[in-house]
Every structure is written in structure tokens, then in C-alpha cells.
Amino acid sequence: MDIIKLTAFVDLAETLSYTKTAARLFSTQATISKQILALEKELDITLVDRTHRQIDLTEAVRLVLPYAKTIVAAQAEMISTLKHQRQVQSMTLTIHSIPSVSQYRAFNLIAAFAQQHPEVDLHFSEAETDTLLPSLKKWN
Numbered sequence: 001m002d003i004i005k006l007t008a009f010v011d012l013a014e015t016l017s018y019t020k021t022a023a024r025l026f027s028t029q030a031t032i033s034k035q036i037l038a039l040e041k042e043l044d045i046t047l048v049d050r051t052h053r054q055i056d057l058t059e060a061v062r063l064v065l066p067y068a069k070t071i072v073a074a075q076a077e078m079i080s081t082l083k084h085q086r087q088v089q090s091m092t093l094t095i096h097s098i099p100s101v102s103q104y105r106a107f108n109l110i111a112a113f114a115q116q117h118p119e120v121d122l123h124f125s126e127a128e129t130d131t132l133l134p135s136l137k138k139w140n
Helices: 003-015 018-024 029-043 060-090 099-103 105-116 129-137
Strands: 092-097 121-126
Touching: 003 018, 003 029, 003 060, 018 029, 060 092, 105 121
Parallel strands: 092 121
Antiparallel strands: none
16 A cells, blocks of 8 residues: 555545645645545545535545554654664764773873764774774775
């Protein structure tokens, strides 16, 4: 089932206007009409009574609309969660170092960076050179 059709249906049930739904979804009236017809065909029910010039929803809408709203809301929540996850992942900095790094100025710079940027999830680990070199090759 196409989420775009369900989104158009949920919006149309709210606005009761092909024009308003098309504007809100950045589409055309014809496209919205085709999406509703395709959804009706897929579900094998009539959702919109087309005998008058105004939009009248059929009784079937009472059954379908709650499910459609749930699916559309779940998809929006999923997209939001994934967007947040990408933002969190992009704010992660992993530093691998040799054990003697504390003797060098770099350690102080890393500590200062961590204090100035608490929004960055900083991962720091120490390992011997023979362990670090193979891990560097995987980033090439």
C-alpha cells in the first residue's frame, strides 16, 4: 500500500476539498483524485461519493480513516526518529590513540574540545600501534 495515497486520503478526509488537499500536499487536484481512486481500487471500497459537486465521504471512511491516520503518523514518526538518529551519529567523534598520547599536547587539545563541545559524543580509546594500523586501513 502506498503511503502517498494514504496521506492524500487522510488529508482529503480532513479538508473535504481536492483543491485544499492538493495545495497542502504540493500536488494537483487531478493527482489527488487519481490517488484516491487508486486507493479505492486497491481496498475494493468507495471512499468518496462522487454524485454531487461537493465531497461526501462514505461510511467506509469510518472504518478506514483510523487505520490510515495511524499508518501515516507512524511513518512520520519513523522519519523523525531516523532524522534524529542521523543527527546523533553525525555528532559522534571517535579517536584512537597510542597510550603515550597523554604526554603530548594533543591530549590537552582533545580535552579542551570535549569541554567546549558537550554536544559531541566523544569516544577515546588507546591501543598499541600494531592494533591501530589495521583499523586505520579500513577507513581508506
